[in-house]
Amino acid sequence: MSLDQPTDWSASELMATVLAGQLRDGEVAIMGTGSAVPQASCRLAQLTHAPNFSYIAGGTCSVNPYQQPLVASSCDYRLLRAETAVPLTDVVLMEGRGDVFDIFFAGGIQIDAYGNCNLVAVGSWNHPHPRGPGSVGLPFLSRVGRILIYTMSHNRRTFVEKVDFRSGPGFLEGPASWREAGLMGGGPAMVVTPLCTMTFNPETLRMQIASLHPGVELQQVVEATGFEIEIEPPLPFTPSPSPEQLDILRAMDPNGLLR
Amino acid sequence: MSLDQPTDWSASELMATVLAGQLRDGEVAIMGTGSAVPQASCRLAQLTHAPNFSYIAGGTCSVNPYQQPLVASSCDYRLLRAETAVPLTDVVLMEGRGDVFDIFFAGGIQIDAYGNCNLVAVGSWNHPHPRGPGSVGLPFLSRVGRILIYTMSHNRRTFVEKVDFRSGPGFLEGPASWREAGLMGGGPAMVVTPLCTMTFNPETLRMQIASLHPGVELQQVVEATGFEIEIEPPLPFTPSPSPEQLDILRAMDPNGLLR
């Protein structure tokens, strides 16, 4: 918990509500490992403003798991308490097709100013420190409607000017390279951390602070970010989770994964 | 029924027993459309000398259907009375892998001296007469252990010197082209018709008569074959089905598809 003031909700709960707000009725989302926060956000969206939103949860490939309860592993058997399930091989096809998934929830051990994500290596690939687990499906960021990035680590090791290894492409090296690539995906749309939400400047394609979480000072974010982050004051505060949202999140999370 | 002498078994029953004799314990076979005869042969082999022989029956992709009863359509729902079943997409993969299937049962509207099969067109492809249904999986003949060809039509329209369209490769255009192609498959091993069985001369790779069905004269076969067929006298007669074999075949064929 990185907030300075005491609140009656956790950073993860706030992040889940922020992400839920990005999801629209009728859309379809996909996510990878370590996905309790995005899973909670998807289910929250379904139970509030987006009843026909669909999502596929990790390697079980269950579709619209009921989150009874929210689980920590992306391949947990209990995720099959779900509307239905599809084979992983089909999900790989749909990710490649590129017009099925509107949202990809991404993260990384490094995330850079242009939203590129690294799950492989800090330092050189040959002699990394640390060596990350690996990219899994992150290269598919190039073929998805929009990318929502989340991380529990808002610090200068995670937020760097340029990733040491690109697992999943954000806006590449900025406007020129992004235009040249002509990818079908829309690129990163938002980043949410325990401190703030960030979007991308449509001109520079660099990360900019969009809102500060309640109780967070701008200076905290600037110091915790390893690149020059764009700011357009006055910055709003991120809306706190509503009581209804918190009720829903806590009903699906008896084990307190988000607390 | 093309035999001249009355027998207590049909040509199809004889063909099923001949084909069964080609199947070895532990092997795996695959077949296409219109496959009552090969299906009967596979089940017969399982129930006699080859209990660990496996076969996949047409588009249902059932594995080792119990043939209760033998059915006419290769995709009949009743074929799912089977040991198990696999998806059609998996069968296409296994056919391509090339080391899974030992046997492919093939046929055609034309079959030529080198065992090439045609399911597409007699005459030119642009103006065929008749137009056949199409090749389905026959091009996979290039990647299977050995090919067993069967047809109910032993006549000069079916057995031609050279197919007008090659759906599935036999020994191509003979020894030079076969060597040059260097295919992983072993090529055609046997042909069975209502008149006789034929094998392929190991030198010329052309079809040769291997046995005459009981009551069939050599001259009949020669006249019914549209190319110069090799003969090595004295020709044996094809062994008649045994009473045990006929009991098994008739138990699985209450509707008399083989009669």
Added chain:
Amino acid sequence: MVSISDAVSSIVEDGSFVVVGGMHLHNNPMALVREIIRQGRRTGKLLTSPCGAMNADLLLGAGLVDELITSYVGFEHLGLAPNFRRLAEQGSIRILECDEPYIAHGLYAGAGGLPFIPLPRGLEYSDIPKVNPESYTYTEDPFSGERVLVGAPLLPEVALLHAQLSDAQGNAVLLGAHFLDRLIALASKHVILQVERIVSTEEISSHPMGTTIPAFLVDAVVVATGGCHPTSSHAFYTYDEQHLRQYLEMARDERGTDEYLTRYVRQTTEALYQQSMADRIDSLRNEAVLEQRAL
């Protein structure tokens, strides 16, 4: 759920690339095929999966197919496909001659966004690639340097599929064989699903791994009880051999085909067709073959 006429009129555009599901005499989406004929929608390209039967031959007979991409159209032991045969022999239909491996791998490429698909070595020894350079070409294997036959991805605009069960949203269960229908749904831009019966989402959820097509791939669900007739619907009824033989007889020439289309398609609605065939279909009910989930 929408009406069959709304589903077809709103999703199938004139000139679309359409794929028909089912295989041979089984699970042909005939209710949707008949509705397309009633509405006179031309299919710019028609793909069979891999083996077409009544689903393709009827559209061909109705003169609604510009180009046919197929590895088989026929009626198995019942005979050749009369309209396919006649049009092919007359040279009055453009055929993209294919084989099953290309159709399966081409759909895989289409579903997965693969720009093209290499085919197993040996397939180049059929004559198919020679007559269909639009679907097949050659390239070099960049690893080995060898010449490789490759296929173009198959990207249908509309899939017409039959499922035995689905919920109202389109989470579909194919009881019995799946043929290529799952892959077709994955590769197609739009999916219209005809089903024997609508079940609750709770029923779908109780066997999540048993679902064949997830709802988010399905554009429209149409109830069509008996909608595969005269072909079979696995686990529900077998094919109507008598009706199929009648069709094969009538469709020997254009006039007979037209008479068949008038009587069984154009002068009736799908609801009336299914009503008129209900007794026949009842008599074709499958003996219980497998221990099944509740129907």
Added chain:
Amino acid sequence: MVSISDAVSSIVEDGSFVVVGGMHLHNNPMALVREIIRQGRRTGKLLTSPCGAMNADLLLGAGLVDELITSYVGFEHLGLAPNFRRLAEQGSIRILECDEPYIAHGLYAGAGGLPFIPLPRGLEYSDIPKVNPESYTYTEDPFSGERVLVGAPLLPEVALLHAQLSDAQGNAVLLGAHFLDRLIALASKHVILQVERIVSTEEISSHPMGTTIPAFLVDAVVVATGGCHPTSSHAFYTYDEQHLRQYLEMARDERGTDEYLTRYVRQTTEALYQQSMADRIDSLRNEAVLEQRAL
């Protein structure tokens, strides 16, 4: 059915290309992995599918992997994979860096005899192809002329897989998620299957479409009740978080890893291991999640 030691000794040759099934903390074929370590069989190449955990990290810790081909080795929310991390940071293991789409499509190519496999456009914007030219290269799309990233087929010699149920011949049912295990069985020259329980062929036949792997692809079936421990076996038991945390703690250095291997692998047999863990596994039994076929 054979004993686990006979299955491993007769099928896994020293230096083989081995693939381990399961994904993340689930369905890892740990009984087979432990037996390989007991017998000291080197894997010339080890593939994860796509996400390895204990299955890969333990083989790496035992020093039995020459080359690792993977898109992920880790323990999800529990932490990084300690032996994978240490060896990678030391530069003492050759890594063929991959992504999930290549592993899935590469196995598809291997299973289907496709000489190579084009990948969807856009995947070339990761750094993965740059550091792994053995698995990835470029060619030209012969249809469009565009540059295309392609992968080499994945052709494992031995697959180590876990299934919840199978009959004695190896007709295997994965209850719960299948991950890539079906595809792995299709792509691999040999399959060794460890199962929670043997069922009759009649039980398999009563749900033919529910079978995940047909027996003719399986070389050996080994009964390993609790054989995924400390990972989960879907529908049977969940992962043993306490034991996994103990492993992660011990495996922080080589000495601790060796101690773990001595205690839990080398100085015990698989039967004794499973016996010693039986109470723990009982306490990890899954709540009934789904209406299931009879276990």
